[in-house]
Amino acid sequence: MAYLVDRAFSAPAGRDIPDSFVAASGSFNLALRNADAAIASDAALRTPFECRQCGEDIDIENTEGSVHLDTDGHVQRLAPNMCEDCLNADYTYSRVMNRWLNNGSVINVRDVGPCTEEYAQENNYYWDDDEDEWLSTPPPRNRLLSYSANPFDHFQWDSRNKPNALVFGVELEMQAKPHNSAGQQALIDTLGGSVGEQFILKSDGSIGYGVELVTMPFTLTQHLDGSGVPWKDILNKVKDIAQAGKGTDTCGIHIHINKKALSALTIGKMLVFLNDRGLAPLITTIAQRPSSSYCGRSSKKLTDGTRSSENRYDIMNVSVRHPTCEVRMFKGNITLERVYKNIEFCHALVQYCRQSSMRTLTDWGAFSQWLTAHRGQYPNLVRFLIDSKTVGFRQLARDSRDGQVTIEDR
Secondary structure, eight states: OHHHHHHHTSOOTTOOOOHHHHHHHHHHHHHHHHHHHHHHHHHHHTSOEEOTTTOOEEOTTOOTTOBEEOTTSOEESSSOOBOHHHHHHHEEEETTTTEEEEGGGOEEEETTEEEOHHHHHHTTOEEETTTTEEESSOOOTTSOBOTTOOGGGTOOOOTTSOTTOOOEEEEEEEEESSSSHHHHHHHHHHTTSSBOSSEEEEOOGGGSSEEEEEEOOBOHHHHHHSSSOOHHHHHHHHTTTEESSTTOSSOEEEEEEEGGGOOHHHHHHHHHHHHOSTTHHHHHHHHTSOOOTTSBOOOOOGGGGGSOOSOTTBSEEEOTTSSEEEEEEEEOOOOHHHHHHHHHHHHHHHHHHHHOOTTTTTOHHHHHHHHHHTTTTOHHHHHHHHHTTOTTSHHHHHHHHTTSOOTTOO
16 A cells, blocks of 8 residues: 555656645655554564474464563563463472473472572572482481481591401491380480481381491491490490390391402302301301391302392392492390490401311301400400300300400410
């Protein structure tokens, strides 16, 4: 239309157009141009917009739920560029950040809600490894860590020990006394919370209201002299509020031996020794409990030292994926000498199997003679065997009573 008006008001050849007519026609032409622009604008507004996420059209007549998101996730008062379906499927609104977040960048913080990890770090939110979630504040120290917790999450390897040192980590299961939630909390509080001095406290569903105390690995000497784990202080604190042996049959002591200190041959010998039928009475005496579904025994051969245990509840669990051999045979106990006895036995087991030939490996008499000769290194184990009137240690018992030898003699 504008084009025709312009042509109509072009001057014919050889003729003049009156000024008054030109002025009038110019105003009319301008009005028509403005009308054209309005029509074009209205047509543009009625043209569907494209969703930047899915590429589908957003009908201008039905924009409810659709928004215009800028690159930072803020909603702008502009024509929509995000349809409702894509917004709900791919984005989450963060109240604390006051913007929409792509779901790929969203974390959820307890008591705060959705935000980005960068925002969480800037605001000093706390990642809880045990509960596998973000928290707005660190968890209290007086709650148990999860069953999967590892002391290495909280402590460093002791620099006094080489990576292949013969070191032992201890898992001591205890039930609260009284056996209820209040008793359990008292036990946790008495031990100083979930992270103590070279140990952590974990939950374990098999023991009910109680704790599983798990230590860092230390040498036998470091365990006995208290420079590794302060056993004397720990057990003195819990003696009246916990039980692990008498009064319960669900608690055990598991001792992890650093596999880097062991050859496959030594591991194979240890398996043969612990599972030998002829040595079963001796092993039961030292363990202070028979075999069970939690510490099963079955015949083993040397080559078993090169592979993982078929059952993780074997008397000694070996896994090619884990850095330790786990001796699971011991009944729970919170008596200092009994904890020491168990660690001493594991040390003696390694040393005897290293030195023994296959001919004498499962000979009860050979083991008792070897242990008697090394009694100064294992005083708690030898004293226990004497007090238990164990065959092979009766002469030593008589000699010690007569004053001819002492248990500490090497």
